[in-house]
Structure formats: structure tokens, C-alpha cells
Amino acid sequence: MLLPPLRYLRPHTAGAAVAMLSETDGSVVLAGGQTLLNMLKLDLAQPAAVVDIHRIDALRGVRHTETGTLVIGAATTYAALAAARDARGTHPAVAEMAAGLVDRQVRNRGTIGGNCCLNDPTNNFPPLLVALGARFRVLGPDGERVLPADEFFVGSLATAVRRGELLVAIEIPPLPAGAVVAHEHLQVGADSWAVARAVVRLDVTDGVVDHARAVLGAVYGSPMRLPAVEQRLVGSPVTPDLSSAADALREEDVQTADDVHCSATYRREMAEVQLRRAIGSAVERNAQ
Numbered sequence: 001m002l003l004p005p006l007r008y009l010r011p012h013t014a015g016a017a018v019a020m021l022s023e024t025d026g027s028v029v030l031a032g033g034q035t036l037l038n039m040l041k042l043d044l045a046q047p048a049a050v051v052d053i054h055r056i057d058a059l060r061g062v063r064h065t066e067t068g069t070l071v072i073g074a075a076t077t078y079a080a081l082a083a084a085r086d087a088r089g090t091h092p093a094v095a096e097m098a099a100g101l102v103d104r105q106v107r108n109r110g111t112i113g114g115n116c117c118l119n120d121p122t123n124n125f126p127p128l129l130v131a132l133g134a135r136f137r138v139l140g141p142d143g144e145r146v147l148p149a150d151e152f153f154v155g156s157l158a159t160a161v162r163r164g165e166l167l168v169a170i171e172i173p174p175l176p177a178g179a180v181v182a183h184e185h186l187q188v189g190a191d192s193w194a195v196a197r198a199v200v201r202l203d204v205t206d207g208v209v210d211h212a213r214a215v216l217g218a219v220y221g222s223p224m225r226l227p228a229v230e231q232r233l234v235g236s237p238v239t240p241d242l243s244s245a246a247d248a249l250r251e252e253d254v255q256t257a258d259d260v261h262c263s264a265t266y267r268r269e270m271a272e273v274q275l276r277r278a279i280g281s282a283v284e285r286n287a288q
């Protein structure tokens, strides 16, 4: 299908991109285009102009700050992130997630910023970034705002990024020594979307969990933190029995819906299975 006629703008700095977004009515950011171009072709979006951020050097790349925070430019592709030594060294779960995403074509074009700004409930990165306590740097006409992940993802296909704003970078704080992160998901077909996803982060001191985050993806509009499960994990010894903390999922209000892939009941059950597996994987990683 052909693209509809629209204006194509290609700024070379983040500031120029923001100026174009606020000066050009009906303009949207074009990052990897892996979702946006399909939406345009299917007539699901009708912007007057696209602002292509692909060539803005400052929005690409992965580095550490002096305090050990991992900073990922919003227009960094999954392939670049998967290969980035900085990410692989301190936050291997992030590099792994990028390396395992769909296929080479999507990995070479799609960006972590696009993944987060889209906030499709089935997307890989939102639940992982909530588990890692990431912060999002958003530039707008009035300057920069920094939002914690819990505030950035606001609902299905919705984030706190306002019209005219640009996500410039994602910052992930350093993990303490002894932290392990694991994720598991169930997808419909080999290259398809997730039905249920779980991410578990355990900060372990002397064999005991002293801080935990458990997050579900693909069940609800936004990544869903699981306070009852986290409470059950904290204070527990890191042994194979820890997976039973997933039982506490029954105390959470997991809202989900029937869709073309499965019933809400099946999705809820699969979410529990993925959570149990993710806790098990985290325990195994801790033993390595």
C-alpha cells in the first residue's frame, strides 16, 4: 500500500526537532517507522508531517554517567543496544531484550524510544524499564522534564509525552551488587505478539531478597506492578521455593480482557505461569 502525501522533515538536533513539532500543525515524530509507517499505510494515522529523528546523533548511543547510570538515546536501535558494551556490562537484561526482539529487520530500524512512546501493551521494553526504575527525559518547547517510568506509561498506546514533545533519552540507574533481573513471556506464534509477559528484579544480600520488583506486561494497558508479589518476595531466601511467591498474584486485581488471541481467563493464568518462571529464572541467575 502506498503512503499518503505528507511533509517530511529531517532535523539535525533535538532542539530543531522540537521546534518543528511545535511549529508544524499535525506533525508527529518518525523514529524507526516500524509501527508508524504501517499505521500510515493502513490509514490509522493521518499526520500532516513527519519529523524524522533518525539522523540526530545526540539521540543515538549508549553510555554511562560518572555515577553509573546507563543513558540510552531515544533513537538508539535495538540492534545497536544489543551490541552496546555499556549495556551488556551493567544491564545485561536490557541488551538481551533488544537482541531477542522479533527479527533482524525490526531490530535494525526499530528504536527503544519508539517502543516506549508507542506503549503497545504487548511491547517488550515498558515492563522491563518499570522493573529497572528507569527515568525518561522528555524535551518540549518549555524545556526538559524527567519522568519516572511509573508516570511515563499512562495507558494502552498512551504515555505522558505531550504533543510537540520529544523523548530524548532513557536513564537506568545502576543496579546494586547482587541484583538479578529475569523476564519470561508467552507469544502466539514465532514472530508474534506476547499474550503475557513477566519481569522480575531481585536485589539480593546474603542470600535474601531485600528489594524486589515484579511487573506484568501484555495483560493490561500499561505495565502492571504487583505489590502483593513484591511484598511476598522481600525478606525471603533465594531458593527454588521462591517461585511460590507467584501465588500472591491471586491477591492482585489483574484486569485484562478477551481478545482475538485468547480469553481473559487464559491470559491471567498464563501471566501467573510467566511470573513463576521469571522468579525461577532470577533464582537460577542468582546461583550463577
Ligand SMILES: Cc1cc2nc3c(=O)[nH]c(=O)nc-3n(C[C@H](O)[C@H](O)[C@H](O)COP(=O)(O)OP(=O)(O)OC[C@H]3O[C@@H](n4cnc5c(N)ncnc54)[C@H](O)[C@@H]3O)c2cc1C
Pocket: 028, 029, 030, 031, 032, 033, 034, 035, 036, 037, 053, 074, 075, 101, 102, 106, 109, 110, 111, 112, 113, 114, 115, 117, 118, 120, 122, 123, 124, 125, 161, 165, 166, 167, 168, 191, 192, 193, 194
Ligand atoms: C512485524 C513486527 C513485529 C513486531 N513485534 C514486536 C514485539 O514482539 N515486541 C515489541 O516490543 N515490538 C514489536 N514490534 C514493534 C517494534 O518494536 C517497533 O519498533 C516499535 O513499536 C516502535 O518503534 P519505532 O522506532 O519503529 O517507532 P515509530 O514506528 O517510528 O513510532 C512509533 C510511535 O512512537 C512515536 N515516537 C517514536 N519515537 C519518539 C520519540 N523519541 N519521542 C516522541 N515520540 C516518539 C511516534 O510518533 C509514533 O507514534 C514489531 C513490529 C513489527 C513490524
